[in-house]
Amino acid sequence: MNTKYVLSWLVVSWFAGQSAMASMYDILKIDRYGKVENASRSICLSNDMGPMIEEDEDFQELGYPIGQQREKGMFGDSAKCTGTLISNDLFLTARHCVSGNTCATTTVAFNFHGDKSQEEVFECEEVVEKGGPSNEDDYAILRLKGKPGVRWGFYSPAGEQAAKSQELMMIHHPAGKPMQVSWEECKVTETKGKMLHHRCDTEPGSSGSAIFSRGLQQQDIRILGVHTLGGCRTTGEDSSNSGPLMSHLLTLSSTLTELSKK
DSSP, X not given: OOHHHHHHHHHHHHHHHHXXXXXXXXXXXXXXXXXXXXXXXXXXXXXXXXXXXXXXXXXXXXXXXXEEEEEEETTEEEEEEXXXXXXXXXXXXXXXXXXXXXXXXXXXXXXXXXXGGGOEEEEEXXXXXXXXXXXXXXXXXXXXXXXXXXXXXXXXXXXXXXXXXXXXXXXXXXXXXXXXXXXXXXXXXXXXXXXXXXXXXXXXXXXXXXXXXOOSSGGGOOEEEEOOBOOOOSSOSSOOEEEEBHHHHXXXXXXXXXXXXX
């Protein structure tokens, strides 16, 4: 076979695989009866996500501990998920964002607002913890080389309960974009079992993002959950995105439990 066509086929296959992986994990929805069903969108009614770089400087600081998780590949790094520093070197994300039990091909970029000269990239050293295969256990903790939290700060996990209609905030990298913030109409719809259902706008690439309680100062913000599943639609009020509750993850993770005490 002609080498040119072989390379073309490899490129197309790789992008198709990345798209299929994002679709499989980011556009699932759990209905009120615990049944997993396909959903076509994760934007809730209108798209209210906005670039973090357009916020004032004090607000932008809230995004310092948020990183874009990337994978090294044949044709360069590709955006995969989002995550949050929870200590100087520990990075909280979703289990389905981590392939296998090693992270040799994983990097995390902080301060990515579109200008790569302003971002700082750290390599993954080890997979510290991975949750189980069920939706409510979909979390992972990575250790990053170089202690990025010394410069970029971190959020400590806490076991506070989420209340219905509570206002939320998500800072993430939907569809691999420069950092975005979901704020308008971003709130809890319900907590069911071990899952937090919310109407914060997301897209594939938002998986692993912390679901934050609303606040204007970092010390006032708490991680209430980890976003893992899409499901919102652009019509109707009965759909939601979701992810495991932090209060549940604290029962699974010795690392999160220890950090919550500090």
